[in-house]
Amino acid sequence: MSDIQLEEILIGAIAGMLAGLRHVAVGASSPVPGAAALLARAKSGTVPRVSVLGSRDNNFFTDGGKELFDCAGQGRIDAFFLSGAQIDGRANINLVSIGDPDRPKARFPGSFGSGYLYYVVPRVILFRLEHTRRTLVDKVDFVSAPGVSEPNVYRPGGPYKLITDRCLFDFDKAGARFVLESVHPGHTVEEIAENTGFEYDVPASVPETPVPDAETLALIRGPVARQIAEIYPAFAERVFGIAQAA
Amino acid sequence: MSDIQLEEILIGAIAGMLAGLRHVAVGASSPVPGAAALLARAKSGTVPRVSVLGSRDNNFFTDGGKELFDCAGQGRIDAFFLSGAQIDGRANINLVSIGDPDRPKARFPGSFGSGYLYYVVPRVILFRLEHTRRTLVDKVDFVSAPGVSEPNVYRPGGPYKLITDRCLFDFDKAGARFVLESVHPGHTVEEIAENTGFEYDVPASVPETPVPDAETLALIRGPVARQIAEIYPAFAERVFGIAQAA
């Protein structure tokens, strides 16, 4: 199994979080979540609908830029993916800046739809491929969207899992804390502790993140890779060796 | 001039109220106002746009049933027409019912867009072909939309004129009263008083409503009649003798 790549493990793990859902939406610039959603659809038929922003074949919206958000507000999107330049221990995410927002040390693109989708989509999966104390921090510098809200705030949605290049966290809504769920092959519980800037819970026993079985791997490298190449040709070439169209 | 019909006088008079406007909209079931708007466009080129609901050739909306109202809210409609089963002396209009609305003596179709358009369209022209004490009343039984509003209520629009089969009233916004402006040929100031259920002002001298000149009449009976026949074939046949398409 040494030839299994990190991306394939992540795709397999995320697909497992989507089983049984009706509609999964994936934002722009999200090749791994996109592939995971396509895998979930290919595996089970239990995710009949996948919307990938920026895709030609997997984007059926006909009401302009607002439709994704309207659709989420109507309760028709079950899962979405968000990231953060910083993510903190209460699952607050920062997509804006480091330091004073008016004269920041670093400035990122901006919050996109997170200030809404994080509140209304039931399963928001946080995805961050750089797992360091720089990105996973005690407290974000700017809250694009909070992980938890006061009880009187309308909040049917919120963080469900956080997956990084080292491990998978579950989010405990009641305690407003992450819980280490599994560690990817080749990584350790101690290494996670060293590289995480926020406090989190560690159960007595932490399993290894499962790697995709042969059948799943064949799906990932076959139909899923071909479909994702339409949207993310550079990603498909790098990970799956699919040559880009001229 | 004895062959000039009432409808032609009304069409000519209303067209005069529309001179210089950019966009006149006409609701469904309004053949005389529709013809007046088309005449205003034909005469002067000063009304470049006429929207007639229910028309194929004169309805350019592409955003569904809401667009007319959005368009008015944006300030892009300068004039519109409303009627009333009852209209009272403060220009309140009733399109709903006579008596207790829950067990009415008479019930009409309903308020349509009047509860909005009467407030936001600058020149709302009231049009009622039955001028009697039954229709022009002291106080309407149900206010679909009021003629005037409290000073703190957002009200860029409102009543501009009231035209009936007997006469034309101007509306004095400050005084919240109608003023007799002209009497149609063949009718008298005394007859108006007998048949009007509300109080209104009468100037020392009340002119006769002008009849269309020969050139205008040719426009009404020619291109305007042909255009209105597309939308209101029965009206065009009755008034202009244009045979309905099979």
Added chain:
Amino acid sequence: MTDMLPSVEALAARIPDGAKVAVPPDYTPGANALWRAAIRRGVRDLHLVGVPVFGYQGDLLIGAGCVNTAETSAVTLGEHGLAPRFTAAVKAGTIRTMDATCPAVHAGLQAAERGAPFSTMRGLIGSDILARRSDWKVIDNPFGEDDPVVAIPALRPDFAVFHARKADRSGNVWVGVRRECMLMAHAARDTLVTVEKIVDDDLIADETTAAGTIPSLYVTALAEAKNGAWPQAVPGYYGADNDHLAQYAELARTEEGFQRYLAETVLGREAAE
């Protein structure tokens, strides 16, 4: 995702008694074949929402005793005059009316479409429409000063029901510029549609048709129903059957006449649909 059903009867079976159902005005094709099936099935206590008004289809349902509430800006048969069964029911006090004004219906549906609790709108203040709608509220515009504005709560029908010209085999439905059908479908929990024909093309794949298409995500169930809007018009397919509508308007002026119409045109029509 869309259930492709074999008949209007199967579609009508989806509408339970007491459902809140949004229907289009008469200038947009109504799902009349479906409604005839629903009447035959004996559906009761519907809360009809006119978007923003309704006509023949609602008058028929009211006359057949299927409706307990009419939430609408108007009820009209257009050039055929007043809607006689609606008028009679209101006068007899056998249905509840929730009178609206057109943009308020759109405002409520748009709040539902957006997942927002309410929309605000100008107008209405000082009217008896507002005075009688205890479900609407006047609030202060927080961006103004002493500036009252009407708040219209999200209007989320249980069902949107209409007829369209075509759908594809995935359940995407082309409505062209009849965009109120798209708003209804976005706002409603479930949407039931009849179409003149089901086509083999993918209506979403070609952007020219996609621009007027409701994606199947919003379409719960669908059936082909040729002439499904009769006696109303379907642009590009057939015009309104004005002789029939005039006859309806005449017969429906009395309860006896309406019952004769119902027996001949609705109850006796099952085999044809």
Added chain:
Amino acid sequence: MTDMLPSVEALAARIPDGAKVAVPPDYTPGANALWRAAIRRGVRDLHLVGVPVFGYQGDLLIGAGCVNTAETSAVTLGEHGLAPRFTAAVKAGTIRTMDATCPAVHAGLQAAERGAPFSTMRGLIGSDILARRSDWKVIDNPFGEDDPVVAIPALRPDFAVFHARKADRSGNVWVGVRRECMLMAHAARDTLVTVEKIVDDDLIADETTAAGTIPSLYVTALAEAKNGAWPQAVPGYYGADNDHLAQYAELARTEEGFQRYLAETVLGREAAE
């Protein structure tokens, strides 16, 4: 009603200094030829509204010193990374940012489209986006209990500016499913559009094209501009010039590099447009 102008220079002349201008995201064609003309003319102090984000066109305008405010949910060059001139300007404090979240931009434009004073929306509460937007307010939902909700005031740009595929000779503009352009045009006071080509057909007369068409009523002025979105894509006409955009992203990392890009690609391009 729409002014048919002979050139992008004539269109650019319509945009005064200080205008509030709504622009589309990079996946919708931007009026880049028009913006190059505006830069050559030396427009200043624009308030750019990203609907709901912007990319290349805004970064170019910011780098050229034409912008004082960026009201947007994000600024990104997509696969080409961060928008370098935006990032530099924010760090240097030379532009004001009004950070938003996508549906809040749509909510503000929809309020303007409807002539409503504000829209309400869920989300945002507890975020620093909201904390820093003093032009937004938290109000009580009058239909709930202890239920705070965000009020977004009507967002009415002075101009909506974008590129589209085709227009007809009356000024009707076909945008297909790029419906955010229609929302922008409805909401803005004036709309300026460049198109790949002007066609002889009436785009409103045929319902299939009408369904994706902005009526000329909303289109103030229009000019044909072949390749007018370059280096962005225009679906059905040309793809994005990714080599050029990558070069831009590289050069614009420094002020010197950006000035070189500007001299070569914008100031030196007048004859070509």
